[in-house]
Amino acid sequence: MTHDHDQVLRPTPAQITAALTPPSGRSGGDLVVETLAGLGATTVFGLPGQHALGMFDALRRSPLRYVGLRVENNACFAADAYGRITGEAAPLLLSTGPGALTSLAALQEAAAASAPVLAISSQIPTAGLGGGRRGYLHELPDQAASFRGVVKSVHTVRAQSQIPSAIAAAWRSALTAPHGPVWVEIPQDVLLAPAALPVVTAPDVTPEDLVPRPELTAVAAHLLSHAARPAIIAGGGVIRADASGKLKALAERLDAPVVTTFGGKGAFPWQHPLSMRSWLEDRHTTDFLQExxxxxxxxxxxxELSSNYHTFKPRGRVIQIEADLGKLESNHPALGIHGDARLALQALLETVQERTDPSAPERVRELLAKVTARIAAQELALEQEVLASVRRALPADSPSFWDMTILAYWAWSAFDPRGANTMHSAQGAGGLGYGFPAALGAAVADPARPVLAVSGDGGALYSIAELATARQYDLPVTWLIVDDGGYGILREYMTDAYGQATGTDLTRPDYVALAESFGVPGVRTTPQALESDLAEALASPGPSVVVLPAVLRMFAPTHLTG
Incomplete structure (x- = not known):
């Protein structure tokens, strides 16, 4: 019996000829880049190292664009952002041992944020695999073990014939909901050995659909259709699934107010009458959702952040749609629906009954008025004006990338992203140094739009080397550095908790002079001049740095009643 797919897989005469006469001068590294190109990759990020040179040499014979950063962690942040912006798996080429391990913190952020990063690392020669101690440079007893608890899947190659299938399996894993980083490691000798295998052609690696169970979406639709006071919390899964349009349609059909988590910024229009925006660190919002x-x-x-530090205690029925099985009902009992957000929202749209609640927009207005009044009572005019200046200066369709800094904490709650998939921060894992290298990755993905990065001076020192990358590739990234002389949020936390801070003050460089030493224009601004200076920098071609000396404060914690 002949099946249709048998016909598809039968090689043509031209393919047979090409397979029998592969070009000379290829190595295992060529099989890597050929597989990536066949999968549809156009750009790879990374940093070379001794064991990985076979891959980097093969890039010369490849159509792939290589973007090299100065630190492996930053290269991974750039790949993370590229994956978030494009929805594609972003290849990241790394070397063995120290080079690989240096990417771990960024891989943790990609895992927490469900960003599809395809990390491909070299390994020590095959003879040293298996946990021995042969004394190879960069050797780890079990390199894969360092990544197994961080990434979605780990794939170890031991022969050239395994390379295409291992990379294809990793690619499928990265792009199957929930998206996430994956790890492939290939020994040095496998990468360097001459390759007699045919050139790799396009493998079929369509990601698996994570379809929700229809009996569960039917129950969910019934509950929502007959609810008296429904509400919706939209998280980062809506962004990753490109489901913001379906979310809006469902909210409007149900007249259900929507709040977005910090990772879900932009999943619902900020100015919509049903939008509670992102004020999750606010007791008024918590109470609204509990009711x-x-x-x-x-x-x-x-x-933690999405539940107002686990003080959120829902009183009604919870329906949770989540692609990550481990997160399903992990914090609250719910009608747990394991599925891709886009497919689940579509199923609800097809089955819910329309309900009308004229009071919903008014209840949302009352909530936002309470939030505004609470903030206004805390004498935080400087912080609000700085954030408003950033919003006015940034073009509506430009993406922004925020490090872990006080202005970013404000932005989580108070910044209008003006669109889905435009505002990103390191709030998934919470490490420093994300903003600037991630913005570089976004600029590589779409160089037609200026990109904004926001850091504090502490976080800026993690990624200052990437000013060289920005200049080398002439990337349109404006880096706003809010300089408060140290780790400002930690200083505030410690002062509040212990009466004084320890280890939070920093000696730092003249950031404007430092930027200019890389050939990157820099300007020192003030809160009053921030909007015009930032707008001018964003409108100028290539990279730029804007430094704002300012000590900002956080709004008062609101997870306690009162």
Whole structure:
């Protein structure tokens, strides 16, 4: 019996000829880059190292664009952002041992944020695999073990014939919901050995659809259709699934107010009458959500930040749609629906009954008025004006990338992203140094738009070397550095908790002079001149740095009643 797919897989005469006469001068590294190109990759990030030179040499014979950063962690942040912006798996080429391990913190962020990064690392020669101690440079007893608890899947290659299938399996894993980083490691001798195998052609690696169970979406639709006070929490899963349009349609059909998590910024229009925006660190918002009789949570595990530091105690029925099985009902009992946000929202749209609640927009207005009044009572005019200046200066369609700094903490709650998939921060894992290298990756993905990076002076020192990358590739990234003389948020936390801070003050460089030493224009600004200086920098071609000396404060914690 002949099946249709048998016909598809039968090689043509031209393919047979090409397979029998592969070009000379190829190595295992060529099989890597050929597989990536066949999968549809166009750009790879990374940093070379001794064991990985076979891959980097093969790039010369490849159509792939290589973007090299100065630190492996930053290269991974750049790949993370590229994956978030494009929705594609972003290849990251690394070397063995120290080079590989240096990427771990960024891989943790990619895992927490469900960003599809395809990390491909070299390994010590095959003879040293298996946990021995042969004394190879960069040798680890079990390199893969260092990554197994961080990434979605680990793939170890031992022969050239395994390379295409291992990379294809990793690619599928990275792009199957929930998206995430994956790890492939290939020994040095396998990468360097001459390759007699045919040139790799396009493998079929369509990601698997994570389809929700229809009996569960039917129950969810019934609950939502007959709810008296439904509400929706939209998380980063809505962004990754490109489902913001379906979320809006469902909210409008149900007249259900929507709040987005910090990872879900932009999943719902900020100015919509049903938008509670992103004020999750606010007791008024927490109370509003607790009072919902049916709460739909889409693409969020309701972790620490999304649950107002686990003070959120829902009183009604919770429906949780989540692609990450480990996050399903991990914090609250729910009607747990394991599925891709886009497919689950589509199923609900097809089955819910329209309900009308004229009071919903008014209740949302009352909530936002309470939030505004609470902030206004805390004498935080400087912080609000700085954030407003950034918003006015940044073009509406430009993406922004925020490091772990006080202005970013404000932005989580108070910044209007003006679109889905435009605002990104390191709030998934919470490491420093994300903003600038991630913005570089976004600029590589779409150089037609200026990109904004926001860091504090402490976080800026993690990624200062990437000014060289920005200049080398002439990337349109404007880096706003808010210089408060140290780790400002930690200084505030320690002062509040212990009466004084330890280890939070920093000696730092003249950032303007330092930027200019890389050939990157820099300007020192003030809160009053920030909007015009930032707008001018964003409108100028290539990279730029804007330094704002300012000590900002956080709004008062609101996870306690009162």
């Amino acid at each position: 919902a009789d049916v709460l739909l949570v889409v693409g969020s595990g309701l972790g």
